[in-house]
Amino acid sequence: MLIETELLDPKNDYVFKRIFGRAGNEKITKQLLDTIIKEKINEITVDENPILEKDLMDDKLGIIDIHAKINKEMDIDIEMQIVDRHNAEKRIMYYWSMLYTKQIKAGEDYMKLNKTIVVLIVDYELENLKKIPKSFTKWQIREEEYSTVILTDILEICIIELPKAKKNTIKTEQALKPWIAFLENPKEVVEMSKENTVAIEKAKEVLKEISEDEHERYLAFLRQKYIMDQKAIEQAGYHKGIKARNAKSSKAIIKRRNRHKNHIKNNRNIRRRPSKIKINSIQKIIIDIKTISTLLFTQVNPKRVLFCSI
Numbered sequence: 001m002l003i004e005t006e007l008l009d010p011k012n013d014y015v016f017k018r019i020f021g022r023a024g025n026e027k028i029t030k031q032l033l034d035t036i037i038k039e040k041i042n043e044i045t046v047d048e049n050p051i052l053e054k055d056l057m058d059d060k061l062g063i064i065d066i067h068a069k070i071n072k073e074m075d076i077d078i079e080m081q082i083v084d085r086h087n088a089e090k091r092i093m094y095y096w097s098m099l100y101t102k103q104i105k106a107g108e109d110y111m112k113l114n115k116t117i118v119v120l121i122v123d124y125e126l127e128n129l130k131k132i133p134k135s136f137t138k139w140q141i142r143e144e145e146y147s148t149v150i151l152t153d154i155l156e157i158c159i160i161e162l163p164k165a166k167k168n169t170i171k172t173e174q175a176l177k178p179w180i181a182f183l184e185n186p187k188e189v190v191e192m193s194k195e196n197t198v199a200i201e202k203a204k205e206v207l208k209e210i211s212e213d214e215h216e217r218y219l220a221f222l223r224q225k226y227i228m229d230q231k232a233i234e235q236a237g238y239h240k241g242i243k244a245r246n247a248k249s250s251k252a253i254i255k256r257r258n259r260h261k262n263h264i265k266n267n268r269n270i271r272r273r274p275s276k277i278k279i280n281s282i283q284k285i286i287i288d289i290k291t292i293s294t295l296l297f298t299q300v301n302p303k304r305v306l307f308c309s310i
Contacts, residue, residue, distance in 0.1 A: 008211045010183050011123055013064040014223035016080040018216070021066035021205050023048050028206070029068060033076065035175040036119055036158050045069050063077070065095065073114045075099045083230045084124040089246075092118045092157055117156045125161050135164035136173050148243030
């Protein structure tokens with residue numbers, strides 16, 4: 001009896017790149033992009049950078065992301081992110097700027113600059129997008145008050161948040177549903193168009209081939225280990241922060257208690273002082289009375305002042 005090979009996780013960014021970012025799989029990549037960007041794709045080429053084992057244990061820029069060119073002019077960067085490093089927005093803007101500025105050399109005409117698109121797929125929700133229920137958002141440069149006016153279409157950023165896709169059924173995102181289902185569970189059968197059916201079936205075949213290759217499984221394991229280590233570091237940092245916050249709170253509570261004790265002690269001391277002040281005042285009054293009496297007696301009989309007893 002043959003045991004079916006367990007499929008690798010297509011959300012593993014190494015596996016993701018092997019499916020969508022390898023020469024020969026352009027039709028799969030084209031169909032995925034057809035559901036994300038609103039551009040007519042006549043031709044697509046993939047820039048296939050070699051991935052070394054040491055790269056899988058690092059997060060070097062541009063190693064695991066996919067760089068494609070559409071119709072020989074438009075640049076697209078596609079990236080899958082599983083670990084939330086809290087820098088996604090800055091990261092994708094950096095990717096975009098790198099692709100955009102590489103199009104021309106110093107001294108060349110700016111008219112040669114073409115539209116550049118970044119597609120980011122994340123397996124978590126971005127903090128800045130918590131208020132947006134949609135799982136798919138598209139970002140451009142727009143005027144603050146006149147949001148329908150776009151300064152230029154040269155910049156476009158598409159973000160897909162997988163956790164949100166599981167929760168909503170927004171009609172505009174239905175085209176993405178089969179691909180999201182594939183990423184979440186490659187064995188799941190989803191109703192889809194004929195074009196998506198062919199592309200996703202091809203993607204499943206590629207995934208199966210990778211999963212059955214011992215070396216590919218090893219490389220995927222290395223990357224998964226790195227991802228798990230990053231998550232463990234993040235969790236450790238979180239718990240360390242919680243512990244530090246609790247310790248700080250405990251110190252603050254102790255400080256408040258000591259302050260309260262000192263306040264009570266000071267109040268008790270203040271309550272004791274009036275009696276001393278009262279005694280001192282009475283003594284002063286007695287001394288003043290004796291002094292006045294002495295002066296009066298001196299005026300009446302100055303000769304007897306030497307015999308006056310105070």
